[in-house]
Amino acid sequence: MDEPSAHWTDRLDASVRDAVDHLPYGMALFDPALRLVVGNATYRKGLALPERLMASGTSLDDILLFIARRGDLGPGTAEVLAQQRKRLITSQSRTLTRRLSVMGSHLEIHTSRGPDEGLVISFSDITDRIRAESALAQINHTLEERVADRTRALTLVNAELEKARAKADAANHEKTRFLAAASHDLLQPLNAARLYTSTLQERARGTSMAELATAIDASLNAVEEIMSTLLDISRMDSGGLKVSFARFNVMDLLRKIDIEFQPLAREKDIELRVVGASFIVRSDRMLLARVVQNLVSNAIKYTRPGGRVLVGCRRRGKEVRLDVLDTGIGIDRHQHQLIFAEFSRLEQGARIAQGLGLGLSIVQRILKAIDHPLEIESVVGRGSRFSLTMPLIGRAEEPVAGPATAPAQTLAQFTGLNVLCIDNERSILDAMAGLLENWGCEVRVAVSLKEISQASMLEGWVPDLVLMDYHLDQTSGLDAIEWLKQIVGGHLPAILVTADRTQAVRQLAEARGTAVLSKPVKPGALRALIAQTTRRN
Known part of the structure; x- marks a missing residue:
């Protein structure tokens, strides 16, 4: 080499x-x-x-x-x-x-x-490095397997949760449907009971039975309030609260409040004044009405006889402030938040009026949904002011006079008024007929349009007013009203009397120009609405 x-x-x-x-x-x-x-x-x-x-x-x-x-x-x-x-x-x-x-x-x-x-x-x-790389690869492989196993487990858990959620949603939907059906079935006999009791009150006035009739009516009123409130809360909790914003004249709402609550205020010897101006606002008309109804109802409920309740609205920059003021018992400022809790009632209020303490809880939920702030000012022993604000769109083109306090209705004011009552419950028809006849009305009743036709009720007799149930066996009350208008061949005042409190029914009735009265019927509200609808003041 x-x-x-x-x-x-x-x-x-x-x-x-x-x-x-x-x-x-x-x-x-x-x-x-x-x-x-x-x-x-x-x-x-x-x-x-x-x-x-x-x-x-x-x-x-x-x-x-x-x-x-x-x-x-x-x-x-x-x-x-x-x-x-x-x-x-x-x-x-x-x-x-x-x-x-x-x-x-x-x-x-x-x-x-x-x-x-x-x-x-x-x-x-590089043996040690190869071994380390191999060990790291094995760790990564093991980690990937663990991640895959955990992902599969989470996927299964999520699938089970989704099934449980779907099951809960279905159960909640069924609960809502059940409550809607149950409310109609429960409010029907309650409506008949209140109508019978109202007739009894009027006929027992000045007798030894008057106090007993009043006590029965108060108890029925408490049952109605509890049922209505619980149904409202159920609808909200189940997602049944649908918000639909629109532009409307707030004075239209105030007029309805005036008509609805004047009878109750007079009954308690409370002066109710509704004032304001024609402002076009943007809100959910039905939900806003529910809020104001609760606030006015509370104001009357917690104001002693001889007191005053004022409902009005005024402009505040680009907003309209709607106020409900009373000279009632007042609320300590440290307890302002407490009154919005469910089933919460202040001791002094519980001594004055019955209830579950749910009304303001509903008010708070609705106002949160429609994004209207609420303010409270109150002095114990002197009264309270509840104020809510809503967006102002502008003033109405034609000023509309504010709601005037309706004069006290007398039993004779409806003498000779022809009233046709249609309801699929015979007991309600009997009770309604008794009440209206006591007011001097001439009443004819039927459970269906078929019965009207078979009995030839409209031959030689034209109704001045129709009181129509919404849920009839073969058609809706609103369609039945349209059929009757064609039969009589002209204008026919009508009031839809229903236990269905959904917004859809009220909006449909409003679109057809038909007034709505909720069951159980309050005689005072019925009198006021009949007077307004038939212009018998």
Whole structure:
């Protein structure tokens, strides 16, 4: 074997050789003729070379042929594998390969050709790194499996939660449907009972039975209030509260409040005044009416006889403020938030009036839904002011006079008034007929349009007013009113009397110009609405 050139030998003194031998990785230096100049012990051990192949001047061909025959370069003819490896090393300035040594170690081998065509081969044992990478890969794989397992578990849980939510929604929907049906079925007999009691009150006036009749009516009124409130809360909790904003004249709302509550105020010897101006506002007409009804009802309820209640509205910049003021018992300022809690009643209020303490809870929920702020000012013993604000659109084009206090109705004012009552409950018809006849009306009743036709009720007799139930057996009350208008051939005042308190029914009735009266019927409200509808004041 030829000795390496003197030029390369001279360049490597003893100190350099010693340094190369102590490098932490294997290294070998070959001259341009690819003969070994120097190689360290790590190089020999890493490649498991015999001593003879580490001698200075050993050809790279011999080393490659040795490791090829041993199988380090893979399967195939050793000579061919050795030449392929040599061409790879010599044809590129740098190479990087990985190989598993005969010792079981993973080696990362670098080759580099110098500017003088010499060759440097070095390698490092990366077994620990390979093991770490393998362990990390296994951890990642395990983590991915755990994540996948957790994802599957969460997916199952979410699916179960979705099933439970759907089941709860269905149950809630069924509850709402049940309550709607139950409210109609429960309010029907309650309506008949109140009508009978009203007739009894009027006929017992001035007798020893008057006090008993009044007590019965008060008890029925308490039952009605509780049922109505619980149904309202149920609708809100089940998502049945639908907001529908529109522009309307707030004075139209105040007129209805005046008509509805004047009888109750007179009964309690309370002066109720409704004042204001014709402002066009933007709100939900039905929900706003529900709020004002609750506030006015509370004002009358907690004001002692001889007191006053004022309902009005005024402009405040770009808003309209609607106020309900009373000279009632008042509320301590530390208890303002307490009155909005469900089933919460202040001690002084509980002594004056019955109830569950739900009215203001409904007010708060509705105002939150329609985004109308509410303010309270109150002085114990002097009264309260509840104020809500709503967006102002503008003033009505034609000023409309504010609602005037309706004169007290007398029983004789409806004398000779022809009233047709239609309801699918015979007991309600009997009770309504008794009450109206006591007011001097001539009354005819029917459970359906078919009965009217079969009995020829409209031959020679034209009603001045129709009191129509909404839920008839074969059609809706509003459609029945339209049919009657065609039969009588002209204008026919009508009032829809219904236990259905949904906004859809009220909006449909309003679109057809028909007044609505909720069951159970309050005689005072019925009198006022009949007077307004027939213009008998």
